[in-house]
Amino acid sequence: MATETITDRVAANQSAFRAANESIEDQADRVARDLELLPFICECPRANCTQIVRLKRHEYENVRRRGTTFLVAPGHETVDVDGVAVARVGHRFDRYSLMVKIGDAAEKAVQLDPRGG
Numbered sequence: 001m002a003t004e005t006i007t008d009r010v011a012a013n014q015s016a017f018r019a020a021n022e023s024i025e026d027q028a029d030r031v032a033r034d035l036e037l038l039p040f041i042c043e044c045p046r047a048n049c050t051q052i053v054r055l056k057r058h059e060y061e062n063v064r065r066r067g068t069t070f071l072v073a074p075g076h077e078t079v080d081v082d083g084v085a086v087a088r089v090g091h092r093f094d095r096y097s098l099m100v101k102i103g104d105a106a107e108k109a110v111q112l113d114p115r116g117g
Contacts, residue, residue, distance in 0.1 A: 010045045011108035017043040044076035067113035068101040
């Protein structure tokens with residue numbers, strides 16, 4: 001039961017960051033198409049994280065290609081929360097890391113994906 005509670009909490013937190021990032025991309029498409037790097041919010045499981053990660057549009061779209069992948073700031077690569085494995089590092093880039101949800105956290109991430117998984 002504790003595993004579900006932890007993955008639910010992590011999924012809800014990261015889903016909120018992801019929804020905010022979707023809005024950032026939508027707004028940038030409307031008013032700032034000439035910006036090369038867009039400011040996205042780190043999608044790590046830290047509820048109080050306010051780190052900004054700057055990505056090109058195609059980099060963000062690469063992250064969003066799957067419902068199980070999230071972007072995080074360098075140094076925010078969290079693979080377990082309270083002893084429960086929730087993710088693995090998919091790839092590290094200069095400006096961000098691509099995290100891949102695993103297990104129950106992956107299922108919940110897909111369910112909460114605003115793009116439908």
